[in-house]
Amino acid sequence: MKTYNPLLYVLLLMAIMSCNDKNNALEVTIFETSANGNKLKEIEPAVKAENASSIKILPEEEFQTITGFGGSFTESSAYLLNQVSKENRDKVIEAYFGESGAKYSLTRTHMNSCDFSLGHYSYAPVADDMDLEHFSIQEDKDDIIPMIKDAMAVSQDGFKIISSPWTAPIWMKDNKEWEGGKLLSKYNDTWALFFSKYIDAYKEEGIDIWGFTVENEPLGNDNNWESMLFSPEEMTNFVQNHLGPKLEADNHDVKILGYDQNREVLDKWVDVMYRDEASSKYFSGVAVHWYASTFDYFPEALQYAHNKAPNKHIIQSEACVDAEVPKWNDDKWYWSKEATDWGYTWAPDDQKHLHPKYAPVNRYARDIIGCLNNWVDGWVDWNMVLDTQGGPNWAENWCVAPVIVDPAKDEVYFTPIYYTLSHFSKYIRPEAKRIGIEVSDKELMATAAKNVDGSIAVVIFNEGPEEKFINLALEGREVSIKIDGQAIQTVLIGATQS
Template identity: 65%
Template sequence: MMNCQSQKLWKVNIYETSASGNQLTKIDAVKPVENSIKIKLNPEQKFQKITGFGGAFTESSAYLLNKLSKANREKVLQLYFGEDGANYSLTRTTIASCDFSLKNYTYAPVADDKELKHFSVQEDMNDLVPMIKEAQKISKNGFKILASPWTSPPWMKDNNAWINGKLLPQYNETFALYFSKYLTEYKKLGIPIWGITVINEPHGNGGNWESMLFTPKEMTDFVENFLGPKLEKDGYGNVKIFGYDQNRSELKNWVDEMYRSEKSSKYFAGTAIHWYDSTFKIFEDELQYAHQKNPSKHLIQTEACIDGDIPKWKDDSWYWSAEATDWGFDWAKEEEKYLHPKYVPVFRYAGDIIGCLNNQVDGWIDWNMVLDKNGGPNWFKNWCGAPILVDPEKDEVYVTPLYYTMAHFSKFIRPDAVRIGFENPDSDLKITAVKNQDGSVAVVIFNPSEQAKNIEISLENQKISTKISAKALQTVHLTF
């Protein structure tokens, strides 16, 4: 009897974004060409389960959306959360203020209010909450939200300030309660929070905007003895707690401490990471080490952006050119300057997402979804880029190539997909592949070279031929 599986013919849809002008454009498969690069997929070789892809709800983004016309506000949210858009599935938001807020604020402004009787999320009600609620209405399948504080209320810290300082021991229980109150208030608003990180960037940020310092041991002790038990007691034991939440080069120190015992491991759902250590390194060894330390735990990239520069407005070519700089281009120590050369924004996004996926990362979250022409608003004037830029004065929206780059992953690699194996003989091509829960297969191919390339993808007994443009990203989506 013939194997029905072997007779199944995959339907092929191919989408490309390129320096030559394609924007998630549907293109045709091509006839087989001799000497094609032969990519062989191996669905039997399975790796991590995917949590999702997306960006962050910040006060800056929400404030800007409120300044646009109703039509453009709807357009932006449809682009991110609509089925015909990027269909984001994993997002982040801030617990009280961060640099991308309009001002410093906390949900517990009254000093020494240990029972948090004056706790309120009222500051979020004008902009942030409406943006999230509108996105919820648009998203057919829903999305997960990971929430992060940049600092505790200043009065809980040894320096009584927004920036730096450490949590005073007498406020361990109160800060744990702060998280529980936040989860409760957002739940009342119809916004369930899927996960939290203990603090954004526990090494600090150079003493520039909201921050609070933790060592690996201090954070692990706080989670094991206070935060984990408190959330469990208050009925939030299902909310995932993520440790660390900063750059990848320090991962080993953090996971060694977080997973030091069965008791500490119990409360950590995984590790959160950022990409700011380098504009080109993936830190594969560190990612693999973190995964092997506790293979059952998540490894999620929670923040990335084009930083250190005012974003370019309506200039697609800039996003495909090696003209971007980051904070380290000017400020890194001399011995670390090599990690921060000028780079191509699209290449950095595409290369990092593929590199992360191929090294056990299961979720990847961009930073602000929307910023203005200056890379703000931002109370500290710490300008950054975003995939969608707007000019609220002229009610204009600019969808940058970074948006389409993100959509190549978020649109076609859905939650609970499983990354699968492949063989790729061309070291210039960067590739990742997954099998989705609905049985479809998505192959994302990144060609940073100056030459178009012919590719033959084999899956089971079927061969699919495609041609990827020079300096391009392509998703081959196979359904049946």
């Protein structure tokens, strides 16, 4: 007769439970950037805690296809990289485009000059050159083009480029000025030809242009720097009857993005752009900026644009925060609510709530997650590199870039904004599908995407000062995570990256 051994029974039961726990455990790799000093630091999962928040990933719910994330090639950024040592130039290029860096996949540059240029210039300086026989991108060959080529050399997967004009040559405009004014209708076809020649000129340099925005900030910028005004009707007419047909006739397979300014009036633009099949034919989507508020990401406006044209792009094409010299190299400032939005001082009373004192990192993390969760498929930052004042900028419009350089000292500083952007660009890759996610804690923001290799990236932002414990679940498997206060994490499932 066999004897029952209680101790052996308990040990067997514990072994079975341990085996089941392992089978149900979700294997993840976690990277964190936080106010306490972590910068894309790999951290271990946590011990399961009571009263933890929950995040559930829903891969069966699929939304938009991701185009990419990145920043902008400006003359200012490229000029500065020409001023530092080759070692530091290579370091910055690798940090943005290399496998060890942020792996930027979507970028932007300017056609003709902008405020982040060293001065005014146009590729077509000769007045009434209707056939643009004197068109030349020579101005870009000392700085922007070499920077793009260096980026191409280290980018394993490549990246897309969106090009944007701030203004047509002044001889095409009614006011004959760099700032403000409108395109004269007699130059519609010449201005359309300008875009086509730009594509050809860059292709001769070995650089493909993926897309255009028709005009940077068509509502203007109070005539502070290069600009040209369009109404929704005027831009739609130009694209429908001039730009679209010209690019098609010249066999240019390129995206055309309309609007390209702040989100709060996006509905008025898409109503005109997409009013019928003829008006929407040549538009691939819309581009938007965040300057109406770096706090409110205007989800209703983004949803409206998506519902109006579900198969077209919504791309955030520009964002930055204003510089506060000499705080450019103070990590704590980037996590501090003492940093001000430029609208903080001048916004009218009914708009002050849109421009609070708000930490720069919070603005980026909150906006990118909010955009992704409301159908935006690409998110592009402004200057990749600026100096310690926030320039060079001929209009003295000082801003912050994710990477700051001091050419005089040959120093490079990677701000917390750089690492915040990397949480998205490095781990959510082009052609990924945003997927469903349920978050129990209203103090957390999160988004999730499934990459083409099957891996899933979950980005979580904890704005508050207290650490939080999270139970992250996917299809019956679970892992416990601890996220620091004032921190952003990327949790990778099904892939290991460093």
